[in-house]
Amino acid sequence: MWKLIKPSAKNLRVWQVGVLVAVFAVWHALTKPGLLPNFVFENDRQAAFFFGEPLVIFSRIWAWFVTNADIYQHLWVTLIETVLAFGIGTLLGLGCGLWLALSPLAAAIADPYIKALNSMPRVILAPIFAVWFGLGIASKVALGVTLVFFIVFFNVYQGVKEVSPVVLANARMLGASHKQLLRHVYLPSATSWVFSSLHTSVGLAFVGAVVGEYLGSSRGVGYLILQAEGAFDINTVMAGILVLTAFALVLDAAVGRIEKRLMKWQPRSGETERL
């Protein structure tokens, strides 16, 4: 019997799902009113009040996605914010990174400011952005951009600095102009560094969007959570968190796909050709 269920490469997925089910089962057992005798709280409804009940949470998610089908507009807003923040932040980071890496003087002048801006806790900027850009999408995108920008910027900067001098000399000998060097040598080299940071930067774009919504908005998943919190509706809060987590996983998988396609020139260890 143990041989069959012993963790191995084959039943990895089963075990992963098993862990998830176990967590929810324990959660359910500990919070369901009247199921177990009270050993922490005096009242048997208190555990459910503080921690939520998995079954209620799932029915809430079911209602959001199927019976009421009213979460899609919120998810859509959060997705738009994340994608915009990610796109704008990446482009800005790429541009500034290339520019500063290729002009050492500008980099020397900007250096202390870049460091200062990067070490500033940028979530603090959210209220300011709300004042500047209003409570709509723009203020969330701005917050996400400040988070994504620095990740991409530092990676591009590093990528350009670490271009192989031989590859560079070779391209020059082959007759590449400054523009062509930028387009055919620096940019591809920097992109490989950008992609290595892509998972982090998508995650941060998402954080920027949700935190921005949470601090003040009229739509988005962060807004749903804020609303539920105001009403002490812990089940809805938990449901929102679960939806956000699943959403983040989907985003991450999508990024992994794109990365695989664009970075196929990079060697992977132990790669053999499939016939």
Next chain:
Amino acid sequence: MTASALALEGVSCTFVDKNDPAQRYTAVQGVTLTVGAGEFVSVVGPTGCGKSTLLNVGAGLLAPSSGSVSVFGLPLEGINRRAGYMFQTESLMPWRTALQNVMAGLEFRGAPDARAVAEDWLKRVGLGGFGDRYPHQLSGGMRKRTSLAQTLALDPDIILMDEPFSALDVQTRQLMENEVLALWAAKKKAVLFITHDLDEAIAMSDRVVVLSAGPASHPIGEFVIDLERPRDVAEVRTTPRFLELHNAIWNVLREEVLKGYRQQLAA
């Protein structure tokens, strides 16, 4: 008299440590070296004697501290546009396939039929079916061939080679040497070939220049190789004339190699 393809006159290169300007190192000093049009010249010398420095000067990648460089009689400014450079280490762009790498130079120069020319050159170096592979999917020898095709596809008048085959095994190396000789014989370009392998230098060249040990190395001997062409690099090594030349050059080179070795031990 027609101008030489590449002429270095009284070239010296002194490198200065960026952080400590008092630290200077003179790699080569007072080097005069010419390569005639269609001539195959090899430069041999002990390790670290500034052979690659000379080549970089000839390519225009490095400006000499003093002295002048001229290309077909014209003074060289910036990159040497008439030269192709084959580097010692990996120089292919890893994000381009073999074919795209060979096309690169043609693309940069705006050649209209880049793809066709590149495909032709890949076939010539025996990689016709490997155009869609990325450099990491090719073996070391295949990468070198791609580099060769990349350099030759531009049809340069001067070919600079920096120990291009030093990383290859003996068999592949001899194959590549013969290929280069065949391609050279067909087009008769000026070649400046850097190597630390005396056998290779004699087998391939019209002329062998011996550099002294660094620092401040300079040519200390020049030998005309009067072996018949076409040559097969493996067969030519067994001829009596080859051995004679080898002995003559080695007598000059040995002392320098030992000197260079002692310096490295002392450092």
